[in-house]
Amino acid sequence: MFSTMTLSEIMDETCLRYGDREALVFPKRQETFTFLQIMEESKALAKGLLTLGVKKGDHLAILALNSPEWVILELAAARIGAVLVCINTASTKSELSYVLKQSESSLLFLMEGFKGVSFLDNLTQLIPELLSCERGKLRSEEFPDLRTVVTLDDSKLKGAYNIRELKSFGAAVGSTLLTEAGKKLTAEDPLNIFYTSGTTGNPKGVVLSHFANVNNALVSGERMEYDEDDRILLCLPLFHVIGFVLSTFAGLLYGASIVIAERFETKKALSLIEEESCTVFNGVPSMFQFMLNSDLDEYNLSSLSKGFIAGACCSNELMYRIMGDLGIETIANLYGQTEAIGITQIASFDDRIHRIHSIGRPLPGVEIKVIDIATGEEAALGEKGELLVKSAYIMKGYYRNQEATDSALDTEGWLHTGDLVSVNEEGFIHIEGRIKDIIIRGGENISPAEIENVLKHHDGVFDAAVIAVPDELLGEEICAFIIPTKGYLFNAEEIREFAAKHLAKFKVPKYIKTVKEFPVTSSGKVKKAVLREQVKNEFMPVSHRETVIMKL
Known part of the structure; x- marks a missing residue:
């Protein structure tokens, strides 16, 4: 195999x-x-x-x-x-x-x-x-x-x-x-x-072997159905596995051409798709959002037919827009970590509903387990828990850091991802959030990703990031950072009312802040630690606060 x-x-x-x-x-x-x-x-x-x-x-x-x-x-x-x-x-x-x-x-x-x-x-x-x-x-x-x-x-x-x-x-x-x-x-x-x-x-x-790189590229490329007629626009950085393994070598091993952009620039990427007749665009959610917010009528993107989205959670609305506006009907959600490269991925034959709502099923050579975060026992089908991975593509360890290696990999070889997921009866995996990001408000465990996905469905919200902030009464409260859609006259109460229609009352953000952009890592993940740092002095222990709007 x-x-x-x-x-x-x-x-x-x-x-x-x-x-x-x-x-x-x-x-x-x-x-x-x-x-x-x-x-x-x-x-x-x-x-x-x-x-x-x-x-x-x-x-x-x-x-x-x-x-x-x-x-x-x-x-x-x-x-x-x-x-x-x-x-x-x-x-x-x-x-x-x-x-x-x-x-x-x-x-x-x-x-x-x-x-x-x-x-x-x-x-x-x-x-x-x-x-x-x-x-x-x-x-x-x-x-x-x-x-x-x-x-x-x-x-x-x-x-x-x-x-x-x-x-x-x-x-x-x-x-x-x-x-x-x-x-x-x-x-x-x-x-x-x-x-x-x-x-x-x-x-x-993260130390990765020839075996891990080669075989993960092969199984991912097969699931993407790369072939010698494909022209993959590489905007993802080569210093990440999503650019190096899952785009470049996953394509080359199936005879695809790699059209190299030094880095992602919105207009340049759109121009290259047209000029080089690129059939594949792989990116993180923010890349797709920037492209979709451009005047797409200026570009001929008809050559596009494939692509994956990775690096961070993607809203259902964004998936629909990628399919409709960019024409990538077979867009694949791909989930991975540097420590195990690609872990799960949508396949070309998976239907639309799974393509939009899940991160697919494990790649060949990958075994998964979901455990209850409180008990450590295996969670029941459909229940939320931490995703554990045992994979043929697992890292050899963290270089010169045995303590961190032992912390990430348990004695049975399971990689503890720190991601909160659920799995349905067909084996499709749904991301529910990050365990370390879980907000504990008055004893209730709340997933920021759930709130973010709801907020992103509001027409006035371009993107959202939710964090926990200290609260004297409840331990933690919910704070939502929002990038408003261009032209939207921001109204915090309207946003909260919208959230209240789709979320339990205790999940509605108490604090709402607008920002022009989020601090992100090079792989597209929002640096929530930076957001928490930006507001740490604001949330002193008090008995009650009203909704606050602050532009950063």
Whole structure:
């Protein structure tokens, strides 16, 4: 059932099968790479890495927007058993420092930066030795593992190589050396470390094997029915599994072309769908919302036929609009976590009602269990509880963090997701919220996701996020942050009355606040910890409060 090939082995087989068909398309530079070209480019780069002394198990970090070089570097590292450490481009200087140290990376690949954020400036402020050292001979007391820096673009840095130079170094390396390096690998060896984008605390490095990446891409791609006629617009970041595994390699392994956007920009994405005749768009809910709020009449989106939505809960209304306005009738809800990649997914043959209301059924190789959050016993069919996952694609652990690994995986190998779900008699799973987000008001457990889904059905609500705030009498009260629909004259009481028609009285938000946008992680999840921080000083212990409206 499962493939035991490494990523480079299965990609070589794929590249030979699809030959001169387009594999990677990069409109920004008007570049196209065929399957055969990415195979040869990755071999050349792998040889270059060998000249620098890179060996099996070495950690190579990358800090960059999406590009063909990103994908080719991953394939090159995979050929020789190096582990690619994927760094979030939203990382602050201190976060970059933490990841480089914690991951024990010996090489760093990076681009200059984007949108006024200079990755190079942040790096040289952390490691000023790069301004004067010889290339490949970095010595830093603060970063003792890091020896080499390579730029992916034309940016200049005295102590860094350029990726074109690195490929040229490999010209003198024979194929035998590369082949011998590959023979030392198995599918169980680590391929990547993805750092989770948690809302609090330091990120944790999730170690995923070749086996997990390859096989999860295969089963997800099969359920999406990717084929060689598909052109997948990649706007999701490659430093996340939804962009790397479930979009890029899930597509490539079935012969699809990947049209690469450096990052998501609404108008650019819509233009690329039209110009490149993209058949697939995968995204997080906010991406779809931004697209749907554009003037769609300006674009020909008739080529679109497939896509998944992941990263955060999606309202039924948004699903209907994606189907109707964007024309993606077979839109697939996809649920996953970095620790297990794709977990559940809608299939092309699932009917509309399940497509809209559920996150599908477990992917092949995934076993699930729902437990009562109070007793820890398995919940009855249809009852809410925490989702536990046992999967063939589970992480090897958090890098250098056994305590966190033991906390996430129990002694029987179940991953505790922290998500509240229910399962119907047909096996379809419904997200009910996050356990840690559960509001306990006067002894009642309340799911913020339930309230958010109701609020999003109001014509005046573009998006909603619900949090708990302290209350002297009830312990916690409900506070709803709302982004109003453009042109809507906001009326908090009207919103509350609408909520009261669809929710029990104790679930109606007491506090309603309007905001222009939500703070979100790079995977599209609302940073509720940030929302709580923004209002923490407002909610002092008092005996009674009236509904408050505040614009942030």
